[in-house]
Amino acid sequence: MPEPDLTPASTVEVLSAPTPESQFTTAKASRKSLLLTGIPMLVIGLGLIGFGLSTGLLVTLVKVLLMVVGVFLAIAGLGRTAEGIRGRKVDVVFGLGATWLVLLLAAAALAPWLPLGNHNDSAxxxxxxxxxxxxxxxxxxxxxxxxxxxxxxxxxxxxxxxxxxxxxxxxxxxxxxxxxxxxxxxxxxxxxxxxxxxxxxxxxxxxxxxxxxxxxxxxxxxxxxxxxxxxxxxxxxxxxxxxxxxxxxxxxxxxxxxxxxxxxxxxxxxxxxxxxxxxxxxxxxxxxxxxxxxxxxxxxxxxxxxxxxxxxxxxxxxxxxxxxxxxxxxxxxxxxxxxxxxxxxxxxxxxxxxxxxxxxxxx
CATH class of the missing domain: 1.10.3720.10 (MetI-like)
Structure with a gap:
């Protein structure tokens, strides 16, 4: 007849709990996985956007669809890459929106001094x-x-x-x-x-x-x-x-x-x-x-x-x-x-x- 397990429940919980070393290893593996998937997604997305902007071989509708897919891939890849680097979730969409507004406000304020082309002189x-x-x-x-x-x-x-x-x-x-x-x-x-x-x-x-x-x-x-x-x-x-x-x-x-x-x-x-x-x-x-x-x-x-x-x-x-x-x-x-x-x-x-x-x- 097998002997009963007399180990206290608290001891079992302590033994089964993850150690700090195992938690660190798991987190490191997760961040590495995010980087391995995020960076290629970011590169592919930026490549699709650049190809859609520069190519003359495709009709406009196809170029727009390529750029839309590229934008979504780039945003998803940037989010995974940022999370892999920082170790926590990053609101990439909010960051991109804030960056857009900062650049837009700066360009609007400095427009007379920027090297821009003709914007209103029809002649x-x-x-x-x-x-x-x-x-x-x-x-x-x-x-x-x-x-x-x-x-x-x-x-x-x-x-x-x-x-x-x-x-x-x-x-x-x-x-x-x-x-x-x-x-x-x-x-x-x-x-x-x-x-x-x-x-x-x-x-x-x-x-x-x-x-x-x-x-x-x-x-x-x-x-x-x-x-x-x-x-x-x-x-x-x-x-x-x-x-x-x-x-x-x-x-x-x-x-x-x-x-x-x-x-x-x-x-x-x-x-x-x-x-x-x-x-x-x-x-x-x-x-x-x-x-x-x-x-x-x-x-x-x-x-x-x-x-x-x-x-x-x-x-x-x-x-x-x-x-x-x-x-x-x-x-x-x-x-x-x-x-x-x-x-x-x-x-x-x-x-x-x-x-x-x-x-x-x-x-």
Missing amino acids: AGLSAPIFASPSLGSEYPLGTNNYGLDLLARAVYGARTSLTVSLFAILIGMTIGGLVGMVAGFFGKATDRVIGIFANALLAVPPLVLLIALGTVLDPNMRNLSIALSLLTIPSMIRVARANTITFAQREFVLAARSMGATRWRLLSKELLPNVLLPVLSMGVVMVSMLIVAEASLSYLGLGIQAPEPTWGNMIAEGESGVMEEHPFIVIVPGLCLFLTVFSFNLIGEKVQKRWDPRSAKL
Whole structure:
């Protein structure tokens, strides 16, 4: 008859538990495996992107499909490679989005000093080739339009216009909407009801209808566009500022300041404003992408900045009348810039909102 095992359970658990040396070996093997699969995926993805951009042997649709597959492979390979190097997961998509925005903002700010081609002088473009195909080694790496204007230069200056209009619009919206919302939340009663009716009235008007109406009345310049687009942000900013003001007005530090005789101005400026500002800023980052799309829509409809001054919207409009079928890069270049910028702002806005607005983190 076999003897019973009298080894304590705790001893068995200790003996079966992985040792630090085995854990280190397993982690090292896992990181090596990630590198062995990630680096080839990254190289293949970059190779497909480069081949799609440089080859003239394939039709445009096949080249675009190759580049899309290459982008996905490159992102997946970069993520695995970064995880293998750092030993933990890395949010590669967020990093790429942030990098894109940094490069775009830098290029837009430094556009007058960059060695870019002709972006708006149609007369000077008469000597340049029209509809030149994109080629990395040529004078026009992203091609030219029907006036011989450089699409790379137009994309950069279009970013300058779109970002300037959108950022000024969001600043106006945050300033006016934030202050009005704080007043509504702090004073309440009749003040709150009147401001609430104003905000709901703005929300009741379809945004595109409002923008078209303003675009037909105002001159299409950057100042008027910023004012018109800010009307889309004010109602949301009022609601965010009002809700946070009501929440923080019941906190102990505000009640203590009120009991010590603090004036309403001091309560609003010193106690409430610093706490309401962060949620309003997080909402502003989220809404920048919406304003960029709205500005592009107005320019596409001919109600925004007028050609030959470039914006992404009127650059996309250049692909009308059958041009896109023969020269799709006319639309792909500004469309891709618009997509990447909006996508990146949405990613960063989501992260910022989770960090700065506690209510959104609970959703």
